Every structure is written in structure tokens, then in C-alpha cells.
Amino acid sequence: MSSTSASSGSSGLVLHHLELSRSNRILFLLEELQVPYEIKHYKRDPVTRLAGDDLKQVHPLGRSPVLTDGALTIIETNAIIAHLLTHYYDAARVALGPGLGEKMQASVDVGGWIQFSEASIMLHAIPLFYALKSGACTQDGSAGIERASARGIKADLAYVEETLQQNNGQLVKGHGFTAADCAMLYSVDMLAHILATRTPEWRQNLGLEVGPATLAWMSQCKQRAAFQAAVRKEGHEGQDWLSSFFARPAAARKSVFRPCIDLHEGVVKQIVGGTLSDTNSTLRTNFVATHSPSHFASLYRDHKLTGGHVIKLGPRNDEAATSALSAWPQGLHVGGGITGENAQEWLDKGAEKVIVTSWLFPSCEFSLSRLEELSQRVGRERLVVDVSCRKRGDRWVVAMNRWQDMTDMEVNKASLDLLAAHCSEFLIHAADVEGLCQGIDQDLVQKLGEWVTIPTTYAGGARHMGDLQLVDRLSKGKVDLTFGSALDIFGGQGVTLDELVKWNHAATK
Ligand SMILES: N[C@@H](CCC(=O)N[C@@H](CS)C(=O)NCC(=O)O)C(=O)O
Structure with a gap:
């Protein structure tokens, strides 16, 4: 089924646009060029996800994009881009950097990146995409097709990242935004979506x-008015433009249980989050362990409960944290008092990742430069940002210093996207309900499911297995859950470790 819509004016240009396809690039470019055009929409078959026969009436190959320009019929994305830049780019009217075909570096770079988007990135990404769709991908990436694709993709991504870092965030040196960015965004975003379907x-x-430079560049491109107009014309306003294309694998993921070891005065405890402060007089403690921190680490290791966190609540916990990390090297994340100075030290002690919060907020104000510095120092992959928060009205505000002080950062899509450019996971304590065993903050979990683009663990208020099912449903499998005081190994009566191990096993099969 196809339908037509037109922008104002007439140029004779008609874009034959298949939903959720490469044709997005042309839509984006047409919006940037500000030329009038007509768009004819084509739907994918709901089962095969291929184009229908209606596209064959425009061109026998039946693929998109196809651009007709009066009597001319143009196929192939890059030929269409070249046609538009050659005949419809007016540099006096719109600023899109150099055109094609000039004998200067920036012009050949524009051409080079346009080709790179298809002839390098898509060339390497498509086999992986087919492997994903056909079920040929493995848990650990050991299939031949995965390794062969990954070799090319790794080099492509490294080249893009290096270029952006060297050119202050620009693909084409000296030019803020060019047609090359329109072409490249789709390919890199496609790759990012493929990677997001796989495990860390x-x-x-x-x-x-x-x-990080690539993520920041993508986010800049997506803020452009032309990009947003293109997404609107495609009918995906307010959504990520590729997420419905990847909806099935994403939906197939299930939320899992992530373990924790909370340390207070060197001992494993379960504490009511909102009562933590510098004085111990107000502290409400649910559980004090007789077992050592390393006992819990070994238990998690033996049950393959990955992605767990060791949190140092206040001073005098370093020795206890070190012993937990030694019991399971590269198996746990560590947080509490992490700074630019000591982060590497904790990684050297065996932490898989370090978790940072308070240090990112000097005087309770978010410091992007501290985050960038830390991410560069330890690597984005080894950094978790703890966006623990307290509810203020209908908003959630990041809290620090054992959740006593409110910062200037609200937890929302924009702040999480900003942080996600520099870290590989989020840990989110809902401090108001932490330790109370009175149920999770359902609104927050649902919002997190909509907002987050990187692995995220929520902690706070979980009572029993039903809460894990609830988190799975509300976040559509995107957010994982920690149990503390309700868990039998911490003296709780709501859920057993055994039940959670079984759930994780079934969820990740
Ligand atoms: N090399 C072509 C590829 C065109 C292509 O395969 N388009 C896909 C959409 S991304 C398509 O139309 N697929 C539907 C089908 O083959 O039925 C180009 O760059 O335009």
C-alpha cells in the first residue's frame, strides 16, 4: 500500500520511500536542501519485512530509495545523493558544506564519506544483520560470520571515532554539517542498533x-530541524527512527536480576537508602551479615550472576570491597567514593567496571568535563554512572552523597543520552523507596524503559518475583533489577536467590 504527501512548491522531485529503510537518508537530505518534493510512502510486508510489489511499478528491482525527477528515474542511494547535490544544492541558500566534484580536500571528503556509509559500513554491517535475523548469531560472537563482519565494522567504527576526535566532532574538517553527515548517520545508527541487540x-x-565522539555526533545530527522533519514525515515522530525496525529482537530481551553487595563500616548490610547520612543515629538497618563480602562475591560467581555491584556506603569499606573483588576478578562493578584519581586503582584491583556519581557533581552541579575526563581515562566500556535519584513532584532529581544532597540534574531522556555518550551502563537507585520493600517506583521504571539506550539496573523497593516480572513488563525487558532486603541471603522473606538464578537462566537462554 502506498500513499503520497508533498511539501510546498513544485520541483518535479518524487521520493519513493520505503518505511524504515536507507531512503531515510534521502528524506533527511531533501529536508536539509530545502527543495520542494513529493514523497510517496511504501509499507514493508509485516511478515517478510520486504518491499511489496507496488515498488516494482516504479523500478523493476522493487527497492528503495528511488527518486524520480520529471522523466528521470534514479536508483541507488548514492547516485540519488549525487544527483541532488549536483542539481539541487544551492550553497547561497543553505549551508551544507562543499558540493561534490571540486578539486579540494573537503569536497572529496564529502564524496568519500558518502561512499563510506554504503561501501564500507553497510558492506560490513549487512552480513551481521542477516546473521542476526536468521538466528546465526551466537551468545559469545564466535560464529565465523560474526567474526568476519566484526573485523570490518571494528575498523570502520574506529576510523569514524578517530576522525571525529581529531576534527572537533566534524566528519569533514572545517565544516559543521554536510551531506556526508546525512549519509553517514543512517549507517552508524543502524550499526548502533544492531550492537544494542547483543550482550556486553x-x-x-x-x-x-x-x-563517545561518535555517539555525541549522532546526537547532534538528530537534533537538527531537518532530521526531525524527516522523522516526522516518515511517521515516527517522538520515536527513535530505527527502533521499530529492531523491535522484535529488543522485545525478546528479558529483564534479569543483578546482585549487590552493600558495604557499611566494612560489613555487608542492607540499609534503608533514604536514612544514610554522616551520623549513624538516623540510620535504619534491615540486615547485618555474618558472612564476609567475599562469601557473597563467590556465591554470585558460582551462580554466574553477572553485572552485580559492590557499593561502599561511607568510609572504612576499602578492604571489604577489595576482598569481594578478589573473590571474583572482572565479575563485579564497584562504586562509592569513586573519583578520577582512584578509578583506575579499583579496576586494577579486579573490578569489571567502576561506578561513579558524587564526583561528577562538584558543589552539586553536573560537570561534563569530569565525566569526559574519567571516561577517557578508564574507557567508556568500564564506566557505569550511578544516576540515583529522589522524586521531586513529578520529576526525578539525581541525588548524591549517600542520597542526602540534590544535584542540578533531572533524570530524563536528554540527561541520560548525554551521560550514555560517556559510559556503558547506568545504575539507578530510587533512593526514596530503597530498602523499604514496599514496591518499585513503577513510573520511573517505565520511563527508564523508554529512555535508556545502554544496559541499566534499577534498585529500590523490590519485594518478590512479581516485581521482577513487573520491571520486565514495564521496561519491555530493557531494565534489570536488584533485590536487597527482600532477598533470603540478606535475611529477607520475599524472594530466594535460587528463584532468581532460575529466572536469569531462563531469561538468557
Ligand atoms: N544499493 C541499494 C540498496 C537498496 C535496498 O536494498 N533497499 C532496501 C531498503 S534499505 C529495500 O528496498 N529492501 C526491500 C526489498 O528488497 O524488498 C541502495 O543503496 O539504494
Whole structure:
């Protein structure tokens, strides 16, 4: 089924646009060029996800994009881009950097990146995409097709990241935004979506991550009015433009249980989050362990409960944290008092990742430069940001210093996207309900499911297995859950470790 809509004026240009396809690039470019055009929409078959026969009436290949310009019919994305830049780019009217075909570096770079988006990135990404769709991908990335694709993708991503870092965030040196960015955004975003369907272990084994400069560049491109107009014209306003294309694998993920070891005065405890302060007089403690921190670390290791966190609540916890990390090297994240100075030290002590909060907020104000510095120092992959928060009205505000002080950062899509450019995971304590065993903050979990683009663990208020099912449903499998005081190994009566191990096993099969 196809339908037509037109922008004002007439130029004779008609874009034959298949939903959720490469044709997005042309839509984006047409919006940037500000030329009138007509758009003819084509739907994918709901089962095969291929184009229908209606596209074959425009061109026998039946693929998108196709651009008709009066009597001319143009196929192939890059030929269409070249046609538009050659005949419809008026540099006196819109600023899109150099055109094609000039004998100067920036012009050949524009052409080079346009080709790179298809002939390098898509060339390497498509086999992986097909492997994903056909079920040929493995848990650990060991299939031949995965390794062969990854080799090319890794080099492509590294080259993009290096270029952006060297050119102050610009693909084409000296030019803020060019047609090359329109072409490249789709390819890199497609890759990012493919990678997001895989586990951290898979990505780590294949060395595939989208770098911080690349993530920041993507976010800048998506803020452009032309991009937003293109997404609106495609009918995906307010949504990520590729997420519905990847909806099935994403929906297949299930939330899992992530363990924790909370340390207070060197002992494993369960504490009511909102009562932590410098004085111990107001502290409400649910549980004090007789077992050592390393006992809990070994328990998690033996049950393969990955992605757990060791949190140092206040001073005099370093020795206890070190012993937990030694019991399971590279198996746990550590947080509490992490700074630019000591982060590497904790990684050297065996932490898989370090978790940072308060240090990012000097005088309770968020410091992007501190985050960038830390991320560069230890690597984005090894950094978790703790965005623990307290509810203020209908908003959530990041809290620090054992959740006693409110910062200037609200937890929302914009702040999480900003942070996600520099870290690989979020840990989110809902401090108001932490330790109370009175149920999770459902609104927050649902919002997190909509907002987050990187692995996220929520902690606070979980009572029993039903809460894990609830988190799975509300976040559509995107947010994981920690149990503290309700868990049998911490003296709780709501849920057993055994039940959670079984759930995780079934969820990740
Ligand atoms: N090399 C072509 C590829 C075109 C292509 O395969 N388009 C896909 C959409 S991304 C398509 O139309 N697929 C539907 C189908 O093959 O039925 C180009 O760059 O335009």
C-alpha cells in the first residue's frame, strides 16, 4: 500500500520511500536542501519485512530509495545523493558544506564519506544483520560470520571515532554539517542498533563499541530541524527512527536480576537508602551479615550472576570491597567514593567496571568535563554512572552523597543520552523507596524503559518475583533489577536467590 504527501512548491522531485529503510537518508537530505518534493510512502510486508510489489511499478528491482525527477528515474542511494547535490544544492541558500566534484580536500571528503556509509559500513554491517535475523548469531560472537563482519565494522567504527576526535566532532574538517553527515548517520545508527541487540560480553569479545565522539555526533545530527522533519514525515515522530525496525529482537530481551553487595563500616548490610547520612543515629538497618563480602562475591560467581555491584556506603569499606573483588576478578562493578584519581586503582584491583556519581557533581552541579575526563581515562566500556535519584513532584532529581544532597540534574531522556555518550551502563537507585520493600517506583521504571539506550539496573523497593516480572513488563525487558532486603541471603522473606538464578537462566537462554 502506498500513499503520497508533498511539501510546498513544485520541483518535479518524487521520493519513493520505503518505511524504515536507507531512503531515510534521502528524506533527511531533501529536508536539509530545502527543495520542494513529493514523497510517496511504501509499507514493508509485516511478515517478510520486504518491499511489496507496488515498488516494482516504479523500478523493476522493487527497492528503495528511488527518486524520480520529471522523466528521470534514479536508483541507488548514492547516485540519488549525487544527483541532488549536483542539481539541487544551492550553497547561497543553505549551508551544507562543499558540493561534490571540486578539486579540494573537503569536497572529496564529502564524496568519500558518502561512499563510506554504503561501501564500507553497510558492506560490513549487512552480513551481521542477516546473521542476526536468521538466528546465526551466537551468545559469545564466535560464529565465523560474526567474526568476519566484526573485523570490518571494528575498523570502520574506529576510523569514524578517530576522525571525529581529531576534527572537533566534524566528519569533514572545517565544516559543521554536510551531506556526508546525512549519509553517514543512517549507517552508524543502524550499526548502533544492531550492537544494542547483543550482550556486553558479545560486544567485548568482538571489540565492537560505538565511541563517545561518535555517539555525541549522532546526537547532534538528530537534533537538527531537518532530521526531525524527516522523522516526522516518515511517521515516527517522538520515536527513535530505527527502533521499530529492531523491535522484535529488543522485545525478546528479558529483564534479569543483578546482585549487590552493600558495604557499611566494612560489613555487608542492607540499609534503608533514604536514612544514610554522616551520623549513624538516623540510620535504619534491615540486615547485618555474618558472612564476609567475599562469601557473597563467590556465591554470585558460582551462580554466574553477572553485572552485580559492590557499593561502599561511607568510609572504612576499602578492604571489604577489595576482598569481594578478589573473590571474583572482572565479575563485579564497584562504586562509592569513586573519583578520577582512584578509578583506575579499583579496576586494577579486579573490578569489571567502576561506578561513579558524587564526583561528577562538584558543589552539586553536573560537570561534563569530569565525566569526559574519567571516561577517557578508564574507557567508556568500564564506566557505569550511578544516576540515583529522589522524586521531586513529578520529576526525578539525581541525588548524591549517600542520597542526602540534590544535584542540578533531572533524570530524563536528554540527561541520560548525554551521560550514555560517556559510559556503558547506568545504575539507578530510587533512593526514596530503597530498602523499604514496599514496591518499585513503577513510573520511573517505565520511563527508564523508554529512555535508556545502554544496559541499566534499577534498585529500590523490590519485594518478590512479581516485581521482577513487573520491571520486565514495564521496561519491555530493557531494565534489570536488584533485590536487597527482600532477598533470603540478606535475611529477607520475599524472594530466594535460587528463584532468581532460575529466572536469569531462563531469561538468557
Ligand atoms: N544499493 C541499494 C540498496 C537498496 C535496498 O536494498 N533497499 C532496501 C531498503 S534499505 C529495500 O528496498 N529492501 C526491500 C526489498 O528488497 O524488498 C541502495 O543503496 O539504494
